[in-house]
Amino acid sequence: MHILMFSDQHADSLGGVQVSIRLQKRFLEQAGHTVTVCAPRMHREHPGDSDYVDTPSVPITLDREYSMTLVGRRADRFIDEALATRPPVDLVHVQADFWGAMLGYRFAQRHGIRAVHTFHNHMEFGIERVVPYPKLAVRGLLWWQHRLLKPARSALAPSAWSYLNELSLRADAATAPSSHFASLLERKGAASAVEVILTGADDTVVEQVLREAGPRSTIRPMFVWMGRMSSEKRVLEYLDAIRLADVDADFRLYGAGLLLTKAQAFVRENGLGDRVHFAGKVPYPEALAAIASADALVQTSIGFETQGMTVFEAAALGTPSIVSDPNIAGELPDGIYWQPADGSVQALADALVRVAADVASGSKLVVEPQTSSTFRQSHQTERMIGVYERVLARRSAQPDSAV
Known part of the structure; x- marks a missing residue:
């Protein structure tokens, strides 16, 4: 055809x-x-x-x-x-x-x-x-x-x-x-x-990333966020949640968009530069490798997404997710994600605190790479x-x- x-x-x-x-x-x-x-x-x-x-x-x-x-x-x-x-x-x-x-x-x-x-x-x-x-x-x-x-x-x-x-x-x-x-x-x-x-997720890239991925560090929790930096993705709300959580962790944001300058200014003004890092746009294999190396993928938009692509990729790679949108959470198998209590910035901050504590204590959520063909x-x-x-x-x- x-x-x-x-x-x-x-x-x-x-x-x-x-x-x-x-x-x-x-x-x-x-x-x-x-x-x-x-x-x-x-x-x-x-x-x-x-x-x-x-x-x-x-x-x-x-x-x-x-x-x-x-x-x-x-x-x-x-x-x-x-x-x-x-x-x-x-x-x-x-x-x-x-x-x-x-x-x-x-x-x-x-x-x-x-x-x-x-x-x-x-x-x-x-x-x-x-x-x-x-x-x-x-x-x-x-x-x-x-x-x-x-x-x-x-x-x-x-x-x-x-x-x-x-x-x-x-x-x-x-x-x-x-x-x-x-x-x-x-x-x-x-x-x-x-x-x-x-x-x-791309079968070949997933398999390559899983072959090459080393053990995740449990010393300093690492959270990965990916997407277009725009209002509907709630990137500024995410940064505010990081500020409120005030945890010793590495927060890496991948992507670009019209709110990138505002996001960078927010990080400078709130002294978050030692925790928040803007990685920019990267090729697809690097994006999947970043997800695989993280302790959690963070999904922040609510009501906007029509697909849960990044959380599906995380599931395929064995990385748990913090899922803000209950609709996307409903697409996932039980036991592979955390969900904030509600859609507020404070609830997201609380989830970051809880997950960071679990990772630091060695009791983090363990997710096996989803071998189901669904993803x-x-x-x-x-x-x-x-x-x-x-x-x-x-x-x-x-x-x-x-x-």
Whole structure:
């Protein structure tokens, strides 16, 4: 099969969705399939890939990490021309909500190709946290969506959920990266029969890290945090919890983002420099090695995440997690994580104190690397291929219709 994936952001940019797409691409290719990823061109140096179609774009963040493509006939022609020299596309896989989704469904409709949609974004939560006038923003998005994807199909009242419903109604199958998000989509009427397909950890890298990992130090507890440094990830709340906990431990934060400067200033102003270290963005193998070397991975966002990718990776590596989001905790087996009493900064600080004391005393939570295939990308890719094959089988069983 030749799968054409659409994303709102370039696969080389920072973010969990992008990591997921890169993993999916590689494991699908290992299974013998061809994958092309269509996303806005980046405006900073990055590795790139001959299998990427980088659409014309404009940067939308000051750090030039993220960009957007203006959807219209010009972008449609650009994509059609880029695909003309590649093998025929068998299936469109939309992993986007905005310009990537519009371009993906326009392509599928133009060429009479079936589509699969993976929902990654808790859009209602994100808009409410970021946009000053969320209801107005949603109405603007719906107007834009209806203009680009005529006709309107959703029967839901105007909302972020009806926006997502417009997308799901154009797909032949829907997936989500966690059971809690799949259930939410179904409860809100945004999609039905959503299949849960996790983002797994890279089998090869996990095995290599486990082979090379030495024993963890029990002298000074080490906590690892990973992600985009933005408000919804609660990175500043995490640093405040470290301040309140006041424990002798090593806190390493991996990643970057718009709040990095504020985070660094907070550490300086509160005299946390001997405990808190910003490691920046690192390649995937280094990220997994860091998780494997830690006494605990710390997950801090609440209500935003649609997948528990870092905690799944920690489980695969045998590292316990401190999990702030009860929805993500519900995705994990019992006995491999701690959970703060509630969503407050003080509760997170209390959890840090408790875990640091357990580690220092030698009574820390011991987690065996999760050998279950659930947390491995190879297993999840097999399940996604099953979704693709069912969709394509329906195409061969009935006349083509507009997507």
